[in-house]
Amino acid sequence: MTEAAELAFLSNRTSDAMSQIKSVVVELSEYNEELWPTVRLALLGAVNKQAQTELTSEGILLRCGGKTKRATWIADAKIADHAAGALVAAALASGNLDQTLELLARPNRGSDDITLGFIAVMKTAETDVLPLFGFRKNDDGTIERMFDTDGRKAEPGWIAAVARVQDYAARVRVLRTDRIRWSQMRPRAPLLDWTLLLMFLGIRRSCGKKHLDELVRRCGTDGLAPKLATYLRDLANEIEGGSDGNRGIRPKPPAPDGYGSAKRYQTMPTQTYR
Numbered sequence: 001m002t003e004a005a006e007l008a009f010l011s012n013r014t015s016d017a018m019s020q021i022k023s024v025v026v027e028l029s030e031y032n033e034e035l036w037p038t039v040r041l042a043l044l045g046a047v048n049k050q051a052q053t054e055l056t057s058e059g060i061l062l063r064c065g066g067k068t069k070r071a072t073w074i075a076d077a078k079i080a081d082h083a084a085g086a087l088v089a090a091a092l093a094s095g096n097l098d099q100t101l102e103l104l105a106r107p108n109r110g111s112d113d114i115t116l117g118f119i120a121v122m123k124t125a126e127t128d129v130l131p132l133f134g135f136r137k138n139d140d141g142t143i144e145r146m147f148d149t150d151g152r153k154a155e156p157g158w159i160a161a162v163a164r165v166q167d168y169a170a171r172v173r174v175l176r177t178d179r180i181r182w183s184q185m186r187p188r189a190p191l192l193d194w195t196l197l198l199m200f201l202g203i204r205r206s207c208g209k210k211h212l213d214e215l216v217r218r219c220g221t222d223g224l225a226p227k228l229a230t231y232l233r234d235l236a237n238e239i240e241g242g243s244d245g246n247r248g249i250r251p252k253p254p255a256p257d258g259y260g261s262a263k264r265y266q267t268m269p270t271q272t273y274r
Helices: 002-010 014-029 038-047 081-092 112-122 125-133 151-176 179-183 194-207 209-218 224-241
Strands: 051-056 059-064 067-071 135-137 143-145
Touching: 002 014, 002 038, 014 038, 014 059, 014 224, 038 051, 038 059, 038 081, 038 194, 051 081, 059 112, 081 112, 081 125, 081 194, 125 135, 125 151, 125 194, 151 179, 151 194, 151 209, 151 224, 194 209, 194 224, 209 224
Parallel strands: none
Antiparallel strands: 051 059, 059 067, 135 143
């Protein structure tokens, strides 16, 4: 169902994707909390605010369907960088960052598992965007509120956000080189970067549309990165607005050779593949 939601997003059917996500989260939340897939539920639940992720000195708190799962860092964050980044992105989209990123705001490294969680979280690329949210990231990895959030102090956040989009573009370019799977819409890895989508949603919810527009502007005008940034901005605005927009990948028959023309693979969001 998660893959179906991804395909619906990519084919410009936002409302269908949101319905799929809602069904997934509701079904998962009915299980005992100990059986919840922490990272997956945190990512999907944050898209439409069904779940809230808090990273605290007590561990990972995942609230969904009136229940709360308390997961230790050793158990659930053993913790590959992508898992830590996904949890940070879910926290960014979950609300008040003083609460959802308490681990970094008020660290209490009194045990090995808390120290592990702190290190895993503070080194993620997602925490580097925090100046956009009005937080300064200190040299020791902790964060604190900035009372003066002028352009100069927010600049590291813009740089980190653009770099994150460029990483996504690089991954899509690699997936696109497998022309058979690309033409069949069966890439070897997820085509939609859920973590980056949540980062865009977090910016949209905490900072507003103007910040997303500025991020797109800073991604430039040439190449795949600005197209992906535009795609994610529009998708984030649609999710918050609750309607389908005019973006995505529109199906068309493959070229006679079964691979599609070379032009077809020059962009991801605006070109088509099946």
